[in-house]
Amino acid sequence: MKKLNIRSKLMILIIPLAVFFIFAVVSLILLITKNTKDSEQLYYEQLYGTNTALINADRDFYQAALAVLQYKTGTAYSTEEEMKAFIEDFEKNAQQVLDNLQIVKDMVAKFPEIGTYTFNGNTINALLLSFDKNYAAWKGAYDPVTETGEYADMKANFEIARDDIDAMQEIIEDYAVYEKSVMQKTLNQMLFSTITVILVVFILVAIFAVYIIKYIRKNLEYITEEVEKISNKDLTSNIKTSDNADEIGRLTRASIGLQDMLRNIMGTLKGSSQELATSSLFMANSTKESAESMKSMDMAASELANTATHTAENLEDISSQMNDITRVMETSMESTADLDSACKDIQTVTKSGMENVERLTDITKQTTDAFNIIFDAINGIDERTKQINAASGLISSIAEQTNLLSLNASIEAARAGDAGKGFAVVANEIRDLAEQSAKSATTINTMIEELKQSSDYANEQSVLVRKYVEEQQSAVDETKESFTAIVGHVETVNEDVANLNDVNNKLGSGVNTINELISSLASASEENAATAQELTATTTTVSASVDELQETGVSIHSSSDSLANIINEFNV
Numbered sequence: 001m002k003k004l005n006i007r008s009k010l011m012i013l014i015i016p017l018a019v020f021f022i023f024a025v026v027s028l029i030l031l032i033t034k035n036t037k038d039s040e041q042l043y044y045e046q047l048y049g050t051n052t053a054l055i056n057a058d059r060d061f062y063q064a065a066l067a068v069l070q071y072k073t074g075t076a077y078s079t080e081e082e083m084k085a086f087i088e089d090f091e092k093n094a095q096q097v098l099d100n101l102q103i104v105k106d107m108v109a110k111f112p113e114i115g116t117y118t119f120n121g122n123t124i125n126a127l128l129l130s131f132d133k134n135y136a137a138w139k140g141a142y143d144p145v146t147e148t149g150e151y152a153d154m155k156a157n158f159e160i161a162r163d164d165i166d167a168m169q170e171i172i173e174d175y176a177v178y179e180k181s182v183m184q185k186t187l188n189q190m191l192f193s194t195i196t197v198i199l200v201v202f203i204l205v206a207i208f209a210v211y212i213i214k215y216i217r218k219n220l221e222y223i224t225e226e227v228e229k230i231s232n233k234d235l236t237s238n239i240k241t242s243d244n245a246d247e248i249g250r251l252t253r254a255s256i257g258l259q260d261m262l263r264n265i266m267g268t269l270k271g272s273s274q275e276l277a278t279s280s281l282f283m284a285n286s287t288k289e290s291a292e293s294m295k296s297m298d299m300a301a302s303e304l305a306n307t308a309t310h311t312a313e314n315l316e317d318i319s320s321q322m323n324d325i326t327r328v329m330e331t332s333m334e335s336t337a338d339l340d341s342a343c344k345d346i347q348t349v350t351k352s353g354m355e356n357v358e359r360l361t362d363i364t365k366q367t368t369d370a371f372n373i374i375f376d377a378i379n380g381i382d383e384r385t386k387q388i389n390a391a392s393g394l395i396s397s398i399a400e401q402t403n404l405l406s407l408n409a410s411i412e413a414a415r416a417g418d419a420g421k422g423f424a425v426v427a428n429e430i431r432d433l434a435e436q437s438a439k440s441a442t443t444i445n446t447m448i449e450e451l452k453q454s455s456d457y458a459n460e461q462s463v464l465v466r467k468y469v470e471e472q473q474s475a476v477d478e479t480k481e482s483f484t485a486i487v488g489h490v491e492t493v494n495e496d497v498a499n500l501n502d503v504n505n506k507l508g509s510g511v512n513t514i515n516e517l518i519s520s521l522a523s524a525s526e527e528n529a530a531t532a533q534e535l536t537a538t539t540t541t542v543s544a545s546v547d548e549l550q551e552t553g554v555s556i557h558s559s560s561d562s563l564a565n566i567i568n569e570f571n572v
Contacts, residue, residue: 016205023201024444027194031187047179048422050107050114051172055419057100058165064093065158071144072151087145094139101131104168117178119171127164127171134161176425187436198447209454213461219248224468227255231475233482233569235263247370254363261356268345270564275338277564289324302536340494340501347494354480361480364473392444399437406430485566492559499552506548513541 071086108115108124115125138157142149219242226239239259242252296317409427413420 012208016201016208019201024194024198024447027190027197031190031194047172047176048426050104051169051422053100053103053107054165054169054172057097057104058162058169060093060096060100061158061162061165064090064097065155067093068142068144068151068154090144097135101128104128114172114175117171117175119174120167122167122171124168124171127168131161131164131168134164137161176422180425180429202447206454216248217461217464219252220468223248223252223255224472226259227472227475230255230259230262231478235259235266247366251363254359258356261352265352269566272345274564277561354484358480361473361477368473389445389448392441392448395437395444396441399434399441402437403431403434406434499555 067086067089071083071090074082074086104124105128108128115128116123134157138154138161140149141153141157142151222240226237229235229237239252239256241256242249244252406427409430410424413424413427
């Protein structure tokens, strides 16, 4: 489960739902179709045809016996044509009895279970053999054409053979009741099995859906809170690492990388800002000392002009001060080089941070696209629910039409009297099937309503997820703006460092000029006055350079304060 992405997990949730409802609908349709076909085969091919043949055989048998009776009682007063008609009716109806019994035999041969069904100790197979025997005895007991035999024996065998036909009709009626109970039991078992499978699948899918929703919601809320802390410049919390291979795991690991990267950048910037502040403070002290030195040099130049006797002492003081200035200059140049290196490091780290922010922006966009696909899949469930609902309405309409058809069939069976009893049984069964179909359609509608509620709940959750993704995008944009501001400040610091290098170069030039003046004073004391004037001019130039250096130091110190304020906004 950890190796699947969110889209695959939600597809796993959707596929069982689709299979579940397809299985339910197909099972119910197959059940209704099978039940209808079994009913047609049983009642129209087996029972109805067999029972009709027995009824016709009984009628023809009675009419054959009646023709014999009419022939026997009508010999004294009937015409020869009438007597001949009685004989023809006898032979015709006797043959029709055999023809109708042959229909029963053919039906039993086609459906052996009818012939072997036992009722009151009898079977149709046994009764057919008995009827053939009794029929032969009936027909052989008396011959109306030759008037040979005993009519009383014929009449006795008639009753016995007719009892066989009545017994077969009773077996057919009881077999119909038995088959009905078997079919009802089978139908109930199939319905129970279908409902059981539906309930089990529904429960499993519901449990899995709750798990997936909790998983997504819990992890998104956690990573959103952590990213909000980062956007609020709080880097103190530690994001829990995740080994999941889905989008949430990737987002978590990207957030951890972003947090670590920002911590490193802030640590580097903080150290660099402290070094910059120290260097600027040291520069300010150095320029202050240089200014004081320039004042001393100016006083020395005045004293040199006023009195040549103190030239040597003043030269020694100037030489000492120049040595201090040289050391200060060397320190200042070293600090400037360190500051320039730190600025380059800051610029490199800031560039890396901007690249990571751009990657985080791309990841956030990919997350948004993935959630849009999920929202489209949820909308697709609504469309499938509407299609299933339409199919359920069609089943209900068919059930109503079937019920109306069974009512009409019952009315026609009632009009037919005894001959329509079998058809009335069929009509009742069709009515029962129509009612069961209507109940099944109601059950399907209930399940569709539950699915619609689940779909609506998923839509509500998708709105919350969309909101969280938008908040995450806003946080990433704010982080990008912060890095842009840092880049601007770093560029300002680079310009100040360049200015500081120029000042150091100018100061070095001034120091070299002073050293040359001191050498000139040492080699030619007679030029003290001229040298003093030159020294005065030189000290003026150096004083201007020192003032310029002091201003540059103030600017660097201000920039270091600004950088420190930006860094202090982050809690590391």
